Amino acid sequence: MILHHPTNMSLMDISKIFSLLQPKEDEEDGSQQLNQAIADDNDKLLSELLAKEQYRKCINSRSGWGIPGTPLRMAASQGHLRCLEVLLAHGAEVDSLDVKAQTPLFTAVSAKHLDCVIALLKAGADPNGSQYNNSSPVLTAAREGDVDILRELLRYGAEVDVRAKVPDWASNATACRGPLYMSAVYGHLDCFKLLLLHGANPDYNCTEEKLLARIKQPKTVLEMCLRYGCGVEYVELLIDFGASVYLPSLIIDKTTQQNEAVMMLLKERVCPKTLMSQTRLAIWRYLTVANKVRSVDSLDIPQMLKNYLKHIT
Structure with a gap:
């Protein structure tokens, strides 16, 4: 009745409907x-x-x-x-x-x-x-820096690259800013590393190609870390987890030439990774996306190598 005859409804009818919902x-x-x-x-x-x-x-x-x-x-x-x-x-x-x-x-x-x-x-x-x-527990925990809560959510299979839900027509660069981005700009290094360990995309923190295609100039996580001055630790982790060092567009001037994070990125563009780093990255990409940490722990290899794969020094 509500859908097919809205014009025939009186104010009294509407009041009765709302009273039933109470x-x-x-x-x-x-x-x-x-x-x-x-x-x-x-x-x-x-x-x-x-x-x-x-x-x-x-x-x-x-x-x-x-x-x-x-x-x-x-x-x-x-x-x-x-x-x-x-x-x-x-x-x-x-x-x-x-x-x-x-x-x-x-x-x-x-x-x-x-x-x-x-x-x-x-x-x-x-x-x-x-x-x-439009939000999620993982986004909230990453923004607030609650690493223990974030760890439990990921342990129970929460989506690591979840993003805020917005209509297609409202999609913009912010739609690509998932938990990894949030933990970086709010300065939560432990959450940042934990997300990468659980398979977060180190480039766009977004897995929807159609969404990326609709955005004119999507910014990578690496580029945003440089822009917001997140620190060399964040850039180093992104590089170690396979972020493309060629995607960010950099304008090098006198104010940025001495920036340690920028210099690290430029160095990575001209110097190949060590064989050990390439091997770790290859193994990491081979592992199942969900529960990568658990997959590493199940490998029949020495604990020292497990620690290396999990970036534990």
């Missing part, structure tokens, strides 16, 4: 009591409430001020692990969405609650968050 009064009351127990971090009271059918049916109801969400979202946002575990044990939907299409995992990542992140991932939460949200 939670019932008993559900609203039940959700409030659940949320209050979570706010007080009272897992014992929460267990007692969820033992009753009238509260169990509210476990996935969205309520609350600000951003209405489920009780699980509230527990994740406040870092109340025991309450979160009680909710999961009673069948809370692990990937339930709030009105901003954010999952409880995304909320826990944003609030930097590592223990809640681990619990949600173990319970089967999608490490990539919701496809309807």
Whole structure:
């Protein structure tokens, strides 16, 4: 009726429809009591409430001020692990969405609650968050420099080259700026290296050729590191992980000639890599994209060589 006869609807009809979308009064009351127990971090009271059918049916109801969400979202946002575990044990939907299409995992990542992140991932939460949200847990962790949270997300199979979701017509150079770029410009070297170890594209941090083709002058991660003065460590890692040293366009003048990172890049353009570096890069490219670190650990080679492949000095 809504789709085929919109012109015949009265204001009263619309009001009735919206009233049906609102939670019932008993559900609203039940959700409030659940949320209050979570706010007080009272897992014992929460267990007692969820033992009753009238509260169990509210476990996935969205309520609350600000951003209405489920009780699980509230527990994740406040870092109340025991309450979160009680909710999961009673069948809370692990990937339930709030009105901003954010999952409880995304909320826990944003609030930097590592223990809640681990619990949600173990319970089967999608490490990539919701496809309807324009950001992702990995992008958030990389931007904030939460290397421990980022490690857990990648360990559970999160997409390493994820990017912010924008409409095709709005695609521009920023659409190529994924977690690797974010960790560089915000100065999070540990996250930067971790992403490369898990197979991040060292050039454009983007794997969509159609997207790159639509952008007039896409900037490589290497070029952005030079532009933002990220430091020689970032440039060295990109080169070691196989970034093309010929892609960035450089304008060498008196202000940049003494820049160590630029000089390193120019040197790489005229000097071939050592055989050891080329071998490491060849092995690295051969390994499965997902869980490269785990693939290295499974190789039947001395630990010293494993450390070399993982860039551990």
